[in-house]
Amino acid sequence: MGKNIKILIWNIGRLCIPFFPFLDKFFRVSRHSIEKVRTALNDIDADVVMLQEVAGKEHLTELTKNTDYHAILGPSYYDRDYEENTALLSYQKPDDIRHFPENNAVFVSIPELDINAVNVHLQCLNKKRRAKQIEDLISCLPSEKSILAGDFNDDIKKYNLGNFRPCTSELGSTTLYGRHIDDILHTPDVKVESSQIVVRRFGFMDHYPVVANICL
Structure with missing residues (x-):
C-alpha cells in the first residue's frame, strides 16, 4: 500500500515597500505575523513543509514553537539587503541533510x-x-521518489526540468490580486492526488500557501 503525504510550500515574505525594505522583515517577525503562520501550519497539518524567506534561526524557532516538526534551516542568502533562509519541516526525522548555498536550497532525505x-x-x-540553478539541483537529486519545490521566481515550464513534472501548473502563477502561486515538481513515480492553494487572509504576504497530496 502506498504512502500518502501532504506537502505545503509557502513563501512567508511580504510585499516589498519601496524605499523601506526593512519594514518587510519587521512585520514578518512581529508576534501577529508569527501567530498567523503558526496557526496556518497547525491547521494545514502537512507532513512536509517548505518555507521561503524565513528571517533566521530565531524566527524559525518561533514559527515551529509547540509543534512536533523537525526543523531544518537552509543556507543564508540576501534579499533586499538582509539575510533570509529557506526552511524545511517534517514530522518524521530527516536524514542526509545537504545545503546548496549557491542555489539557496536545502536537501533532505526522509x-x-x-x-x-x-x-x-x-x-x-x-x-x-x-x-543553471535548476539544472544543478535536478542533477544532484535522485531520479526516483523526489520532490523539488519552492519559489522559482518564474514560470517553471520555461526551463529544462529533466524527468521532473510540475504538479501545480493548473493553479496558475499569480492570482487576481498579484499573490504568487509557487511550484512543486516531482519525479514520475510520485503520484499527485490533488493540489490547491490555501485562500485566506495573511496580511500583506504576496504568496499563497500551496498544498499537494501525493502518493508513493
Missing part, C-alpha cells in the same frame, strides 16, 4: 516517508542564472 525533498528559493533577477 527515510520514514521514503522520499527526498529539496526546498529552493531561486534568485529573481537573472534568467540564465535561474536556469
